[in-house]
Amino acid sequence: MCYHVSNESDPEELKAEFKLPMDKVEQFKKRYDFNGFEKPFLPVISKENPRIIDMYRWRLVPHWIKEEKDFKANTLNARNDELFEKSSYRQYWENRCLIICTGFFEPHYPDLNGKEHESWYIKPKHKKYFMLGGIYNEWNGMKTFSIVTTDASPLMAEVHNDGKRQPLVLKGNAALAWLVPNLTQDEMKSLMVYQYPDEELEAYRVIDGIYNAKQDTNLPEAIKPYERPPFDVLSMYGV
Template sequence: MCGRFALTEKPEAVAETFGLAELEGFPPRYNIAPSQPILVVADGEAPVRGSNETGRKALLVRWGFVPGWVKDPREFPMLINARAETAAEKPSFRAAMRHRRILVPASGFYEWYRSGGKGEKSEPFWLRPRSGGPVAFAGLMETWAAPDGSEFDSAVIVTTSANADLKPIHDRMPVVIQPEDFSRWLDCRTQEPRDVADLMRPAPEGFFEAIPVSDKVNRVANTGPDLLERVEREPPKKPEKPRSDGGGQLSFF
């Protein structure tokens, strides 16, 4: 899953990566949590022929997805992740998967390793791209409208099975959309969910590096750059491979 992430790049770098003509300034954010506003990129007006503009637009939406058919958001559980394997069919995400796919700019995300032992502490890791950021997580967006006419936008991050590098820490990871696929993912006019299903795959091995960090990130109130500082800790063990004689067992996290 993805329950915390960060966006620390300068607005100019984000605008260049995502092909945005305009982007208001914003401070670095080191501990973005559910229910908070997040920056997302959506397909906008068609680009002007012959120009370098993409027609994309940046929006601030709430991280915590609310389907349009919900009667009272206060009585609906907060959805922060959508599984890539089922997003196109699930009633909560089906319409957004078809009509409102977005990109979520990020510098990386946090994940917690849990050994499963009784009394064992969860150990946080900062997962960042080895080549630097920002990167784009696949996302879905919805607008919820109240009977009185008020409305708000919300979003969810799409996740998939973890690649071999991350699997020792957690079995899920955000779907990363590569820059060459931005247009296809955002194009909900000609690209149906089945046409972009191939994009919802784990990031290539070696794409992310896992950095052990302190448990300061556990508190939403902690928002400083020290959250990304490496701490010395034993790396998580990889799942054991089954013995060739068939008598071994897999180790699950």
């Protein structure tokens, strides 16, 4: 699953990096932690208009939904193995986009039999941004998207060790191919097995609470390596 991403950069940095103009800049926000369940707007490049960076809202809403409050499905992510069959997605596989972020978060379970988990952050080692493969739909005049998820790479399977899933991270020709207008389903399936090289990823534990909706994690510490709080051993003995 991929329910939290970061983008702590400015619009000018995005435009300079991708050499593209940006639409709807007023919807842009920079945050250390975007919670998908809050349905934020994020910068995307879409098949529909790959010559601009646009702002789409996270959580795909199918066209047949009248009131979003009545739509109970979790469509923050679209599994690659459900994309062409599941009713929430099957009409939108041709609507592909790239979601721009500086990193994403995943839970890690030190004990797979336990409930306690750590928050881990994954970012590109040599670049500023990730491009995540997604699909979108226009609903009530607003573009809404889901992030496509795939089987985890060896590194990501160690991080997200309960579900062994990860977002579809694309780069170079794979990212360009995702925006080709007339891809077939078989060609799209081939793209969805692409794995961003593990040696180009940086993954580390960050502050706890990323997945706690009651905790404010829009903090610089959210994307910095975890530092264990100081522990006074002598205090255990009343010294």
